[in-house]
Amino acid sequence: MKELLVEQEKNNKIYGYARCSTNETKQDIQRQVRELKELGATDKTIYTEYESGAKRDRIELNRLLEVIQNGDTLVTTEVSRISRSMKDLIEILDILKDKMVKVILGSFTLDFRNGDVDPMVKAMVNMLGVFGEMERDITSSRVKSGLENAKANGKKLGRPNTTIDNIPNIFLKYYPRYKSKKINKAELAKLCKMSRTTIYKYIRLLE
Template structure:
């Protein structure tokens, strides 16, 4: 069975060109949605991928309709291989049912891995350079005196969180984390 997937980014764009091409290619079922390709939680794409069975062919008009990043494209490719499903991109002349199509998808996989390795190397080099300059990264240490003052103000119920932030310089998220620790500590004391 040939299953198609069509996507445009905004509600005012038309799917007609893609739908016509997918129908002409012989797709028996076509999943369609109007949502950004940058989002990984596309419902219709997930449904299309779930409905694929061994021996099916998954068809898109163009690769960028399926995924915006090489990594996401490779993730989908791996899923299709696991399910024993062929993949066709009409405009890109890519068909994993052919030797050339399989080779092209293999090259995409190698390039994605290379890209991940380069990013990892750059990140590690950047962290090493920052450490050499005395920067350690991570969350800055909280001034315990200010935090205790903020906790006391919170417990007194005399100020709002925003007022506490302005008066002490302790952010609301830091205050809430400290309150959660206090509650957890109190509960642990109750258990013992």
Template structure:
């Protein structure tokens, strides 16, 4: 039986020291760490490595459930993968142990609250952006593609692939600029 520790922070300027110390104190045999967003499991290679190597009786240990996932769907997928391998999930700072009914129930409740918190944060951010736009303070991200250059190259007879290569942009971006917006007509059936 192995105890795999997993430590995660969202940004590169955040520190993993406290999590790593707690996981060491909890007796983790191996600790994997990464600085990636918890809003998705995509690109979290250290977590995937643990899930790939887990065997029957192994434990995935985190300090808190929000270090593992920020959505119910991702959390449930991770727990399913751990269980399919015959392992369990535990947390050092929360009464989570998926090998018990009470630990599983507590995990599900925390997952709901973590997702709720993420959604509230997203709503507050969107409200702040809308307010800044209304005040004329926020104008959005500056354009990263020179539309005039795309149109000039098209007028010179270059195709989308060559334009994309020369400007180091995606072909889809070129097509969005050179293809006129097509109005769709809705026809009633029947």
């Protein structure tokens, strides 16, 4: 994992994808970023976001899948960073296969550039996808059980209402740039690593 990738052809790029499920106040995504840089990706070619691995429609992942081209390489620190859903993992790998790129998921390499993929490696990746989905389902089941138990004991459940007082600092940092029309809503969402729905909610609160 720590070894640098074989030097790419002149026009090919190494892209990196890093993902955490919770926001930047709870999980540090920089460890992944550092490892991706060691593998040859750069600040300009690394896409990061805070989204659930069970969610297929992720802004930065979709952007990455659009820009990556034939002969390029995509690296992640592990399979689950790409997806925790077996169905979505297969769909994403099919997209990368059609684009004929090299995919490195942790210790597994799927080289679609020549159309030849080691069937054993692909089977192992698929199996990891199954385990990732199962782990997610078990965690979800435990959370639901805990919520039901708390509700039975009379505890108040649900997220606290969002107010101006608890808008994240990272949004407040970039909001003035949006207000002065230096960036649009999409760019603001990217800088804050938030969904557009969340961005719209915060803007409504402030305006």
